[in-house]
Amino acid sequence: MVVSSELYPFKERYLDLGGHRLHYLDEGRGEPLVMLHGNPTWSFYYRNLVKAFSGRYRTIVPDHIGCGKSDKPGADAYPYTLEQRVKDLEALLATLGLEDNLTLVVHDWGGMIGMAYATLHPEKIKRLVILNTGTFHLPKTKPFPWSLWFCRTPLLGALLVRGGNAFSRAAVTWCARRKPLTPEIRQGYLAPYDSWANRVAVLRFVQDIPLKPGDPGYDLISRVEQNLAQFRRVPTVICWGDQDFVFDRHFLQRWTECLPEAVVHRFPDAGHYVLEDAGEEIIAIIDRFLKEHPIHE
DSSP states (O other): OOOOTTTOOOOOEEEEETTEEEEEEEESOSSEEEEEOOSSOOGGGGHHHHHHHTTTSEEEEEOOTTSTTSOOOOTTTSOOOHHHHHHHHHHHHHHTTOOSSEEEEEEEHHHHHHHHHHHHSGGGEEEEEEEEEOSSSOOTTOOOOHHHHHHHSTTHHHIIIIISOHHHHHHHHHSOOSSOOOHHHHHHHHTTOOSTGGGHHHHHHHHTOOOSTTSTTHHHHHHHHHTGGGGTTSOEEEEEETTOSSSOHHHHHHHHHHOTTOEEEEETTOOSOHHHHHHHHHHHHHHHHHHHSOOOO
């Protein structure tokens, strides 16, 4: 796995989870900022936030099992469910002794994982930074994207996602909208997913999007959605790329309904990879947000 050391100059750290190695970043000292990525990204997505904030904060960024530099076991050896992802996060934070004063930064599937963790441990969460994600059921006004339907189709989905790497390649092509990603950044995103075996999590994340009762994770998302109101008083900033074809205005409206006191910053020309499109602006926004909402022991 070849990734530019200039773009991603961080020390590798690993935690054993039931025989599978979970890779994570642990850079800096101070109040913990826990950053959770989605699919098909990995901790590489947060590289510039780590560089910007590790001088004053402790930045923790795990690669979910099957992603980034973490192990990529087959589906027969690891469940690849939302419930397991939350358990993995619990294990990592407990091992690192991070039991309080957490700021969660969440994107894509990281929103479901992070907020599921938060509803189990609300007393630990002191600030929220939300980037194009959801942690509730598909809004009634939002059609499920046809491209995701294709990837969920039996046999065809596996051929597209695991065989042709179509999901990851489409992401680096369409998820940044202001300007194309450079070849080095594209390679950084694609590097972990270089074979059929190494794309197992990419497919499973798409397959496991809970759409109806009985789907894995559906009941868990229902509980999270029902409990979101308890975070209304938690300082929250939302940075949103309006050109995201999945997490679009319908999701943003649902966030503002659930967390009406959140401060929202919209980027009309930014896509799903909002940190790639508007990274400098968002770093400044987060920096100001953290200073305006200090954590008091």
